[in-house]
Amino acid sequence: DALGDRVIREAKRESKMLTYDQAIRALTYNAATGILTWNSSPNTRIVPGRTAGSKGTNGYVRIKMGGKTYLAHRVAWLIHRGNWPDGQIDHVDGCRQNNAIANLRDSTPSQNQHNQALRKTNKSGVKGVSWNPDSRKWHIQVTLNRKVHNGGHYECLAEATTVAATLRDRLHGDFARHD
Numbered sequence: 001d002a003l004g005d006r007v008i009r010e011a012k013r014e015s016k017m018l019t020y021d022q023a024i025r026a027l028t029y030n031a032a033t034g035i036l037t038w039n040s041s042p043n044t045r046i047v048p049g050r051t052a053g054s055k056g057t058n059g060y061v062r063i064k065m066g067g068k069t070y071l072a073h074r075v076a077w078l079i080h081r082g083n084w085p086d087g088q089i090d091h092v093d094g095c096r097q098n099n100a101i102a103n104l105r106d107s108t109p110s111q112n113q114h115n116q117a118l119r120k121t122n123k124s125g126v127k128g129v130s131w132n133p134d135s136r137k138w139h140i141q142v143t144l145n146r147k148v149h150n151g152g153h154y155e156c157l158a159e160a161t162t163v164a165a166t167l168r169d170r171l172h173g174d175f176a177r178h179d
Helices: 004-016 021-024 072-081 108-113 157-174
Strands: 028-032 035-038 059-065 068-071 088-090 104-107 131-134 137-144 149-154
Touching: 021 028, 021 072, 028 072, 035 072, 059 072, 068 072, 072 088, 072 104, 088 108, 104 108, 108 157, 131 157, 137 157, 149 157
Parallel strands: none
Antiparallel strands: 028 035, 059 068, 088 104, 131 137, 137 149
């Protein structure tokens, strides 16, 4: 997906630019709240002690330092763990502004996709469940590593919901999301 590819490109760029030492000199990270604050003023508009960053159009908090823009959740990971994440950072609760360390986990692009919220175009209200007009039943499909896993057809939406959740749990593990 384009967002995932862009995030990985940004991650590779970031890993060449900002070091752990530079990050901790410039910022303080509160692991419980996820808030980054300025230690020093990189320019005249920044006041030490103030919250660093602002919400971008895609919902992620971005921080500008030295003419470059960094994703706050990746900087938080760097400061807390001492190194850049290996892959993407997944927000466990799906909230892109919640950068508390307990809400951040290193993930592959595929795992990050599993934790997506219900799509706006979904008509059943349940991830992986759609109405099949030919069989006149609810149909379950869950994807893992670009392979579609068929969960069967069910007359009852409640039963289909339970089966879909079980299939997502089995295939997606800790990254399964049910809302």
